[in-house]
Amino acid sequence: MSDTSIVLRIIPVSYLSGLGLRRPHRMIERHVMAYRRQWLIVVSGFFEPLFYLLSMRAGVGDLVGDVSVAGRSVPYDAFVAPALMASSAMNGAIFDSTGNVLHRLKYARIYDAALATPMGPADVAVGEISWALIRGQIYAIGFLAVMAAMGLTESWWSLMALPVCALIGLTFASIGFLGTTYMRGWSDMEIVNTLMMPLFLFSATFFPISSYGGWAWVVQLSPLYHGVALVRACNAGVWTASLVVHALVLLVISVVMLAWGSRRIDRLLRR
Amino acid sequence: MPEPLIVARGLKKRFDDFEAVKGIDVEVQPGEVFGFLGPNGAGKSSTMRMIACVSPASEGTLRLFGMDPAVDGAKIRARIGVVPQLDTLDTELSVQENLWIYGRYFDLSRAECRRRATELLEFAQLTDRADSVVEHLSGGMKRRLSIARSLINEPELLLLDEPTTGLDPQARHVLWERLYRLKQQGVTQVLTTHYMDEAEQLCDRLVVMDQGLIVAEGSPRELIDQYSTREVLELRFGAGTNDQFGPQVVGIGDRFEVLPDRVLVYADDGEAALAEAHHRGLRPESALVRRSSLEDVFLLLTGRSLAD
Structure with a gap:
């Protein structure tokens, strides 16, 4: 744990303040202003995982029966629900940090305008990633409420899934933001969609990691896998030492991507 | 003589292997309207971006208000207003929201943003379009909104990169009149243009730039007397x-x-x-x-x- 806190201390604070991290919340303020008129777009992102969940309960669950997780047997929908919750946090974060950031960066030139003020590149990067994280968190809260209503939460520990989803959102928002700084145009958004699908399907989302056999190590490369494992543990209220590793993986990815993304945006905007 | 507001010495800007600005010396006094005149590709916009503290100088020294952009970029930007060559208005926001959020970037209180926005809409003759979506504005209106936005922090220095390019003659004259008012209020202005009439109308003093260098300097009248x-x-x-x-x-x-x-x-x-x-x-x-x-x-x- 101490290693991470050192990284956290060294990289973002001194590094990001060098890139002008002082008022990232202004970026969020701008988005709240813009989305007041388009709140429907925000809400719509919540439905996709919800429909998946309903289909799992209605059909697939009956066919599959119970699944064994950490030595316990749980109904299939209770197995899949936490994974879908983690996925919805990922979706919210990715969609905002890629397509919307690309639009603001290359076409609307929102950041160029902001950087003519005391705002700095790190304000833009941290502000955008925070906004994407917030959006992912909104979906996670909605999803958890639905899970509770459907009787899929097992204890109050399920609430712990919310901060975990914030971490997942942070991870994917940082990755999405960095990736977007390398995009040449809209056609590159296809790459995002192509990458998201296998991530969603093969992060031990729909079947336990044991079923991947010799390919389990590939699954472990997916950041979503670590997120899914954490949300599942929260929902079951089962705590193991391996959870610390999962959280560390996400944290380290976030920190590195965030610092790298800030550097990239500085290069792009302050030529 | 008061302290110059802008001092550049041997200022250069390189992009990879291309040198856009090849070492220029410039001084701009408070209250002056100063112009960079030259064709496309002369290095005007690169110079403006360095002065606006959004593009680091490759070589040479630059001081604004006695401060170094590399050190105090944010502090300097807090005191200047920028009208970029291409409008960077926020098309997802209304006309007045554009002014509000810009004020917030400068850490003004919400109440202060609203107060100044109301005044600036008046100044830019856009009061009746306050709630319009930016996309629906004409070119001249967008330009006036850009200028209004650049004034939200009550800047001591206003940077205008080709302020009237692409505007019809009537819209240009409206804009010139607004800029003249700002001059009377004591706002220092630095502008680039490739329109001769614009330079003659607005500038107290100007430099002619060509291929990254300053080839002449003086008031419009002096330059004509000297060279023609x-x-x-x-x-x-x-x-x-x-x-x-x-x-x-x-x-x-x-x-x-x-x-x-x-x-x-x-x-x-x-x-x-x-x-x-x-x-x-x-x-x-x-x-x-x-x-x-x-x-x-x-x-x-x-x-x-x-x-x-």
Whole structure:
């Protein structure tokens, strides 16, 4: 744990303040202003995982029966629900940090305008990633409420899934933001969609990691896998030492991507 | 003499292997309207971006308000207003929201943002469009909104990169009048333009830039007096034949210049030059005597017209 806190201390604070991290919340303020008129777009992102969940309960669950997780047997929908919750946090974060950031960066030139003020590149990067994280968190809260209503939460520990989803959102928002700084145009958004699908399907989302056999190590490369494992543990209220590793993986990815993304945006905007 | 607001010494800007600005010295005094004049690619916009503290200088020193952009970029930007060459208005926000959020970027309170936005909408003649979506504004309105937005922090220095490019004549005059008002209020302005009339109208002092270097400096009047004759005789001999008639005007004025569509004869007395041309038997399709302008200065200094 101490290693991470050192990284956290060294990289973002001194590094990001060098890139002008002082008022990232202004970026969020701008988005709240813009989305007041388009709140429907925000809400719509919540439905996709919800429909998946309903289909799992209605059909697939009956066919599959119970699944064994950490030595316990749980109904299939209770197995899949936490994974879908983690996925919805990922979706919210990715969609905002890629397509919307690309639009603001290359076409609307929102950041160029902001950087003519005391705002700095790190304000833009941290502000955008925070906004994407917030959006992912909104979906996670909605999803958890639905899970509770459907009787899929097992204890109050399920609430712990919310901060975990914030971490997942942070991870994917940082990755999405960095990736977007390398995009040449809209056609590159296809790459995002192509990458998201296998991530969603093969992060031990729909079947336990044991079923991947010799390919389990590939699954472990997916950041979503670590997120899914954490949300599942929260929902079951089962705590193991391996959870610390999962959280560390996400944290380290976030920190590195965030610092790298800030550097990239500085290069792009302050030529 | 007060402390100059901008001081640049040996300022250079390189992009990979291309040198856009090749070492320029500039001083701008408080209250002055200062212009960078030059064709596209002269290095004007690169210079402006360095002054706006959004582009680090590759070499040389730059000081604004006595501060170094590399150290105090944010502090300097807090005191300047920028009107970029291409509008960077927020198309997802309304006209007044554009002003509000911009004020917030400068850490103004919400109440202060609203108060200033109301005043600035008045100034930009956009009060009745306050709730409009930016996309639906005309080019001139967008430009005025850009200027209004750049004033939200009550800047001491206003940077305008080609403020009237792409605007119709009426919209340009409205804009010039607004800029003149700001000058009267004591706002220092630095602008780039490739319009001669704009430079003559607005600038107290200007530099002519060409290929990354400053080739002349002075007030519009000084530059004309120094580099050109009082008057210019324009002779048009018809397309494709100007080359051939050019040499026949040798000695009529101080010097001459052959352009694709006309021959320019520089002389203090244009009418006398025309009489001499007629006397030599030259029969141009049309002839015109006019006063020298910055266009002529530019032509002499760079050998090219500004429109290139």
